[in-house]
Amino acid sequence: MPKASYHFPAGFLWGTATAAHQVEGSNTLNNWSVWENEPGRILHGHRAGLACNWWGGRWREDLDRAVETHQNAHRFSVEWSRIQPRPDGWDEDALEHYRQMLRGMLERKLTPMVTLHHFTDPLWLAERGGWENDETPALFETFVRKVVAALKEYTSLWITINEPNVYMLCGYVEGVFPPGKKDFNSAYRVMRNLVRGHAAAYHAIHQLQPKARVGATVNYQSILPARPWLPIDRWLARFARQSMFYAFPNALVDGRLQLLSHREVIPAAAKTYDFFGLNYYTRTLIRFKIPFRNNEFYRLSFPKGAEISENHHMANVPEGFFEALRWAKSYGKPIIVTENGIEDQGDKLRPGYLFEHIHQVWRAVNFNWPIQGYFHWSLVDNFEWERGWTQRFGLWGLDVDTQVRIRRPSVDAYASICEENGITSEMVEAYAPHVFQRLFPS
Numbered sequence: 128m129p130k131a132s133y134h135f136p137a138g139f140l141w142g143t144a145t146a147a148h149q150v151e152g153s154n155t156l157n158n159w160s161v162w163e164n165e166p167g168r169i170l171h172g173h174r175a176g177l178a179c180n181w182w183g184g185r186w187r188e189d190l191d192r193a194v195e196t197h198q199n200a201h202r203f204s205v206e207w208s209r210i211q212p213r214p215d216g217w218d219e220d221a222l223e224h225y226r227q228m229l230r231g232m233l234e235r236k237l238t239p240m241v242t243l244h245h246f247t248d249p250l251w252l253a254e255r256g257g258w259e260n261d262e263t264p265a266l267f268e269t270f271v272r273k274v275v276a277a278l279k280e281y282t283s284l285w286i287t288i289n290e291p292n293v294y295m296l297c298g299y300v301e302g303v304f305p306p307g308k309k310d311f312n313s314a315y316r317v318m319r320n321l322v323r324g325h326a327a328a329y330h331a332i333h334q335l336q337p338k339a340r341v342g343a344t345v346n347y348q349s350i351l352p353a354r355p356w357l358p359i360d361r362w363l364a365r366f367a368r369q370s371m372f373y374a375f376p377n378a379l380v381d382g383r384l385q386l387l388s389h390r391e392v393i394p395a396a397a398k399t400y401d402f403f404g405l406n407y408y409t410r411t412l413i414r415f416k417i418p419f420r421n422n423e424f425y426r427l428s429f430p431k432g433a434e435i436s437e438n439h440h441m442a443n444v445p446e447g448f449f450e451a452l453r454w455a456k457s458y459g460k461p462i463i464v465t466e467n468g469i470e471d472q473g474d475k476l477r478p479g480y481l482f483e484h485i486h487q488v489w490r491a492v493n494f495n496w497p498i499q500g501y502f503h504w505s506l507v508d509n510f511e512w513e514r515g516w517t518q519r520f521g522l523w524g525l526d527v528d529t530q531v532r533i534r535r536p537s538v539d540a541y542a543s544i545c546e547e548n549g550i551t552s553e554m555v556e557a558y559a560p561h562v563f564q565r566l567f568p569s
């Protein structure tokens with residue numbers, strides 16, 4: 128057996144990522160708490176419920192798990208609706224909760240990364256039209272100022288908005304997130320306000336904390352033409368990438384927002400990212416189909432031969448990750464992988480997925496691409512939005528009824544990578560022998 132290894136630069140961040148609504152539980156103040164109670168919104172009528180009970184304090188034991196398994200960083204989000212439950216009122220106890228969490232991370236020597244908006248909105252904001260309302264960016268800035276003033280003592284790594292592209296698509300095109308709209312004009316309004324909100328937050332954070340490093344995260348899927356020889360499939364793939372992935376980050380480069388037929392310059396957005404937060408999960412193929420009976424003119428599928436996740440939600444395509452990293456690099460700033468993972472309750476694919484995807488990061492690092500960290504989604508199974516509890520992304524499993532954590536084999540696989548700051552042939556042999564030849568060809 129050849130002995131070989133792939134190592135990462137010193138100081139590389141190894142962590143997991145979570146989001147407030149998905150792990151905290153017991154929230155009645157945001158738009159998702161209402162949405163979950165409407166019939167038919169969430170698969171099987173699931174609800175976040177207690178989630179991982181982080182609001183009740185279980186973040187402590189989960190962060191112990193993270194640090195005991197050699198992670199050195201953690202990405203989490205603060206919940207706007209808890210901190211500002213009313214438009215004219217702050218909840219100082221909620222802020223203190225997050226201060227405690229941050230202290231808890233520092234005590235454990237975990238570098239914290241704080242996301243300021245991860246899909247949920249306070250009910251009062253949603254009632255005013257949420258991000259469709261042109262006043263929301265200014266309201267977001269006020270919230271961000273409050274949070275940063277309260278937490279800056281403990282962290283300087285900020286993500287303004289998580290996946291604006293997914294927020295827009297799911298809430299305003301596909302209608303599977305609140306407010307459940309399918310309206311391109313609303314979608315555009317939302318995107319332009321997310322860009323404005325991000326820009327306002329970026330400038331506010333730097334004013335309050337000059338040494339801060341601020342970015343957003345973008346979800347990138349490797350969308351390729353199903354029939355590369357067919358111009359219409361190629362065009363569709365380009366169109367999907369432009370509208371889904373490029374619009375938001377391009378606007379942060381020079382302030383120019385272009386989405387479908389809309390074009391607009393938002394000067395305050397120019398040069399508003401210090402690093403690129405990249406979320407990558409899968410590759411999909413797109414093909415044109417003649418709209419027949421309904422208006423759908425395309426079909427999505429996964430590449431032939433790729434391993435498919437339990438609920439057919441994603442395909443295991445590590446090369447797509449390399450493509451995503453190359454794309455992120457074109458933005459000319461340091462890159463942090465802010466999410467990457469797979470839904471896999473049985474933990475059959477995850478160990479291999481971990482090694483092969485982290486190997487792609489290593490390839491990119493070795494071209495000297497400025498990648499500074501990798502955050503796996505996620506630490507413990509958590510509430511998967513409109514898919515409820517049907518999809519399990521945790522290194523640790525969660526028994527939702529008893530709150531018992533279940534140690535999956537991937538915990539040890541990832542722990543070995545974090546501890547080694549790299550991948551060795553022994554690890555792959557031990558945890559994912561079926562990918563050995565792909566990583567260490569003989």
Ligand code: BGC
Pocket residue numbers: 146149289290293346406466504511520
């Ligand atoms: C989101 C997470 C979500 C994950 C897995 C990402 O798009 O940021 O909130 O849990 O995907 O579905």
